[in-house]
């Protein structure tokens with residue numbers, strides 16, 4: 001559906017997007033995750049044809065966003081980070097304006113406006129001035145304009161920023177709903193948000209794509225060594241003796257020791273931490289020592305995200321395996337450029 005090849009964007013001699021390559025397939029919800037300044041907005045602005053690239057190619061359903069802009073843009077609905085809303089207008093007036101700019105007229109336009117109003121649930125505010133609407137409703141109006149023209153792909157730049165917790169939940173539910181009919185790409189710097197909504201995660205840091213996979217695969221492939229905390233009905237000496245024969249143990253630490261029990265931690269480099277847990281269970285059972293509690297701590301996506309983005313970039317495989325693409329960026333020097341606005345999408 002979307003192919004991004006070696007996309008590079010420089011502002012002066014600063015590289016904001018650094019040879020990004022990835023593919024977006026139809027029918028998924030993609031989360032574009034990265035800390036502030038990672039290059040998410042820049043990438044999205046280029047993907048939607050609102051900003052030029054220094055190097056690289058983007059194709060939307062086969063249409064080059066730079067060379068066949070009109071055809072490519074027709075397939076995309078975009079909500080920029082700062083939606084260009086006209087505050088003195090009502091949602092209906094604004095949607096009419098955007099719909100006309102997208103080339104719709106008459107009954108077709110009316111039908112589409114009614115459809116997006118229904119989809120984004122803004123019926124009750126559709127005739128109020130946009131300036132009088134809550135931030136959550138304004139964001140819905142922004143999403144409604146992106147939906148006009150029934151685009152295959154919806155791109156939303158930080159759609160929940162600045163919303164209160166209830167509005168955030170509502171917008172997340174709306175994104176999930178949109179995912180049933182459209183391919184959705186949305187950016188966020190909140191991991192839990194991406195985790196709950198999307199079925200594919202792209203992690204970007206310092207302009208580079210450092211991970212791209214399903215949340216569960218990311219967790220699996222990037223798991224750090226498992227940690228197990230155990231409470232055993234044994235003395236610290238007995239615990240130590242029993243664990244003598246435990247393979248794959250990389251660290252052992254007594255946390256707490258009372259007369260009746262010992263709390264200790266074991267770290268393992270075994271791929272499946274459950275195998276280590278099972279082994280510990282049987283070792284203690286053989287010595288007729290009861291385990292009173294066992295807690296397994298696995299690395300979660302939060303740990304992975306922090307590790308990847310803190311350590312910089314480039315150390316993890318992307319879905320395309322970092323395969324060699326023609327090095328379009330190689331001979332391009334960074335020229336100064338300014339950020340264009342996203343308004344021409346409308």
Ligand SMILES: Nc1ncnc2c1ncn2[C@@H]1O[C@H](COP(=O)(O)OP(=O)(O)OP(=O)(O)O)[C@@H](O)[C@H]1O
Nearest residue numbers: 011016034035036037038039040041042043338339
């Ligand atoms: N017009 C510009 N001129 C110079 N530098 C820019 C311009 N626009 C963006 N940048 C820089 O490029 C980098 C990437 O910015 P971008 O807005 O794409 O990041 P982001 O991941 O969307 O961050 P945020 O979540 O804070 O919006 C940042 O360091 C930013 O300061």
